[in-house]
Amino acid sequence: MANQEPVIRIEGLKKYFSTARGLLHAVDDVTFSIEKGKTLGVVGESGCGKSTLGRTIIHLLEKTDGKIWLEGQDISDVKGRELRKAREQMQIIFQDPYSSIDPRKTIEATVREPLVVSRKFKKNEIDDKAQELMELVGIDERLRRSYPHELDGGRRQRVGIARALALNPKFVVCDEPVSALDVSIQAQVLNLLKRLQMDRGLTYMFVTHDMSVVRHISDDICVMYLGQVVEKCPSKELFKNPLHPYTKALLSAIPSTDIDHPFQREILQGELTSPINPKPGCRFAARCKYATEDCQQPQVQEEVSPGHFVRCCRVGEIN
Amino acid sequence: MADTKKKTRNGQSEFAMIWKQLKKNKLAMAGLIIFLLELVLAFLAPLYIPYGITEMDPVAQRAAPSAAHWFGTDNLGRDIFSRICYGGKYSLTMGIITILLSNGVGIVIGAVAGYFGGWVDNLIMRICDVFQSMPGMLLNIVLCAVLGSGWFNTILALAIGNVPGSVRMLRASMLKQRGAEYVEACQSINCSTPRIIFSHLLPNSFSPMLVGMSMGMSMMMTMAASLSFIGLGIQPPIPDWGAMLSDARQFIRIAPHMIIFPGIAIAISVLALNLLGDGIRDAADPKLRR
Numbered sequence: 001m002a003n004q005e006p007v008i009r010i011e012g013l014k015k016y017f018s019t020a021r022g023l024l025h026a027v028d029d030v031t032f033s034i035e036k037g038k039t040l041g042v043v044g045e046s047g048c049g050k051s052t053l054g055r056t057i058i059h060l061l062e063k064t065d066g067k068i069w070l071e072g073q074d075i076s077d078v079k080g081r082e083l084r085k086a087r088e089q090m091q092i093i094f095q096d097p098y099s100s101i102d103p104r105k106t107i108e109a110t111v112r113e114p115l116v117v118s119r120k121f122k123k124n125e126i127d128d129k130a131q132e133l134m135e136l137v138g139i140d141e142r143l144r145r146s147y148p149h150e151l152d153g154g155r156r157q158r159v160g161i162a163r164a165l166a167l168n169p170k171f172v173v174c175d176e177p178v179s180a181l182d183v184s185i186q187a188q189v190l191n192l193l194k195r196l197q198m199d200r201g202l203t204y205m206f207v208t209h210d211m212s213v214v215r216h217i218s219d220d221i222c223v224m225y226l227g228q229v230v231e232k233c234p235s236k237e238l239f240k241n242p243l244h245p246y247t248k249a250l251l252s253a254i255p256s257t258d259i260d261h262p263f264q265r266e267i268l269q270g271e272l273t274s275p276i277n278p279k280p281g282c283r284f285a286a287r288c289k290y291a292t293e294d295c296q297q298p299q300v301q302e303e304v305s306p307g308h309f310v311r312c313c314r315v316g317e318i319n
Numbered sequence: 320m321a322d323t324k325k326k327t328r329n330g331q332s333e334f335a336m337i338w339k340q341l342k343k344n345k346l347a348m349a350g351l352i353i354f355l356l357e358l359v360l361a362f363l364a365p366l367y368i369p370y371g372i373t374e375m376d377p378v379a380q381r382a383a384p385s386a387a388h389w390f391g392t393d394n395l396g397r398d399i400f401s402r403i404c405y406g407g408k409y410s411l412t413m414g415i416i417t418i419l420l421s422n423g424v425g426i427v428i429g430a431v432a433g434y435f436g437g438w439v440d441n442l443i444m445r446i447c448d449v450f451q452s453m454p455g456m457l458l459n460i461v462l463c464a465v466l467g468s469g470w471f472n473t474i475l476a477l478a479i480g481n482v483p484g485s486v487r488m489l490r491a492s493m494l495k496q497r498g499a500e501y502v503e504a505c506q507s508i509n510c511s512t513p514r515i516i517f518s519h520l521l522p523n524s525f526s527p528m529l530v531g532m533s534m535g536m537s538m539m540m541t542m543a544a545s546l547s548f549i550g551l552g553i554q555p556p557i558p559d560w561g562a563m564l565s566d567a568r569q570f571i572r573i574a575p576h577m578i579i580f581p582g583i584a585i586a587i588s589v590l591a592l593n594l595l596g597d598g599i600r601d602a603a604d605p606k607l608r609r
Contacts, residue, residue: 103606118509
């Protein structure tokens, strides 16, 4: 099992947007892989390129550079029919269940659409599959003919999940699927996602800015800052032993209920630097209290302990 | 039992659903009925009108409404009732066909511009700018002069002049929808571009267009009238309503009935179509369904 190909593997993935003021480095040199049935949590503050990363992997955005493998197959530059085939294997669940469903289509029509578009099924097969999907995600039979505005956020998100799973994908990008929902609904949807992962052997890339959500669902976590992965390691390790100064600051922002380890928030100084034409050095250097001359040099990702990658030249000294 | 289940499961077509909703809207149905009635009356006019459309009554020029001439007569002594009934055929069809033609073309071009953006959008919009930089009336005169007069050429001229406006209107609402996440969702499930545009984006950006269409109708009718006023468009003695209006202008003080009756005919058609247009818009929007 250990030498099985990871479901998704990306190497040096870059996505730049050209803006009036220069190149915006939304995703810069990201490398990771996700094994079958695992969840990679991607965390970071807003604007750090988490969502762009997810969209670039599943070819909703065109990458600038880098490689993407799906189950060992190079899909970096697929087009036409190959792309359509690859997309059936990779799906996305969107953040905002209010805008990610066509308001003029019934729930059933939305769930059926991927099946209809794929042209692989006969009409009665589509009927059966659509019903099966709605049962799977827990949408009541009577809501079939409803319109999105008649449903609450949680139910709409279930519709989005049903649509994403219709073609039986292997890899699903969850783009902050619960951040637009009430806390009480969040848990329901998270549990649904977990159950579906177990039942169907799905592989998730779970994008979020909510540390408690990511802890609940992820096997591995990568922390992004301004388009780069600053730290990547197994979930438990990250919460126990964060190494990058940014990760430390991020974790310190989680309120603590433990009386022996009171909540000691580390306040970051300064503002997020601009992602447009960034300097070659460490992107976090401007806000980092450990920053030195060396941090102005390009940083490389180092494996400090097995499975624990950090992009910081001073990681040895400050820990 | 099995049969009924199948039917609800497969659902009705979009049109059947809109029609079902529309039937519940009394005002819209009134609009539809009035409009259909007008069309029937207009096309059957030769069968029932009391006077010929060019028949002059030498003793009753600009005569007020009476038992002999229900809507009075015009300055040449022609019966206004007969002329309105007969002219409806030209006025109504001109308004509707112009609007359908120009908006049909406008929808396709506007959808393409709004969806693809970039240089395609730029090119289309600049061409629209060229058309719209000329005053609408002048453009119509030029087109009419090039195409020649007559019923269909007038329609063509008016439609061409009206296309840029509808392209712009659809493009604007298309741009608004373009950024919605459901478009990305469609791409991720492999929807083809035409499917995304026509099955998802268009139904969502069509409502402003419907309102524009029902309002545009009256504008087209008066535009057609203006064209015949300056000798282009429909030629006398064919009595289209707009032409009757403009002929009557100089007699507005001494024979107001000459302008009132064609005016009422236009107003009723416009009202009926507005009611119908609003009704269709509401029926097509699931949020407004009851």
